[in-house]
Amino acid sequence: MDKTSLIGIILAIIAVGVGMVFKGVSPSVLANPAALLIIILGTIAAVVIAFPTSEIKKVPKLFGVIFKEQKVPDTKELIRMFSEWAQLARKEGLLALESKTDEVEDPFLKNGLSMSVDGQSAEYIRDVLSEEIEAMEDRHQASALIFTQAGTYAPTLGVLGAVIGLIAALGYMDDSEGLGHAISAAFVATMLGIFTGYVLWHPFANKLKRKSKIEAKQKYLMIEGILSILEGEAPRVIEQKLASYLPISERKKFLEEMEGSVSGNE
DSSP states (O other): OOHHHHHHHHHHHHHHHHHHHHTTOOGGGGOOHHHHIIIIIHHHHHHHHHSOHHHHTTHHHHHHHHHSOOOOOOHHHHHHHHHHHHHHHHHHOGGGGHHHHTTOOOHHHHHHHHHHHTTOOHHHHHHHHHHHHHHHHHHHHHHHHHHHHHHHHHHHHHHHHHHHHHHHHGGGTTOHHHHHHHHHHHHHHHHHHHHIIIIIIHHHHHHHHHHHHHHHHHHHHHHHHHHHHHTTOOHHHHHHHHGGGSOHHHHHHHHHHHHHHHHHHO
């Protein structure tokens, strides 16, 4: 499970709940069926109207992406793997990598390695794999847009809920106590709309975008690794090139470790 998603939601609920108590507002006021109906069902309705069925069907899967830990290959392990492959290719030829194809689980990497072994040009491989990444990013962007739009609709529906509540409050003009309760209830919808929009839906969209960028970055690293091997670059050169995908704080240490391991093998 992606703990940051769950921890963030819990902290948000605590922050709002405790803040309400400090302000002298009972959290029980949130148990407002009308406000919940307007915000939750209203947001769902707006999203369903805004997007085609093919994209709406993906929403349950998107929640899985948000709350599940992202499975991406470790960058350092990828660099080590490409370094080993480069050494094998320089010793025994590019066709020697054909035996490694069956060991690769990642479909993207497996496809790229297969094309290189089959003798496809570097330009062709880069074009095919880059287009695959672009298509993936387009799909991810469309998915994130669902939550972005939900985050836009929810606060506006909160205003709608407040207006409906204020209209209902006009019926209590002769009852000051009832009027106060009615006005208070009217603004519950506004609060729920803002909370769900800016604490849930927009952050969910951002989480999807960030995970998409991380996945795309790993795939671009794979492209560079495959093409570097295809061009016959030395393992050390490949390590230095691909190390640029590591944070600066880790890069120098990693290269020193790789150099040390090579010296040890010699």
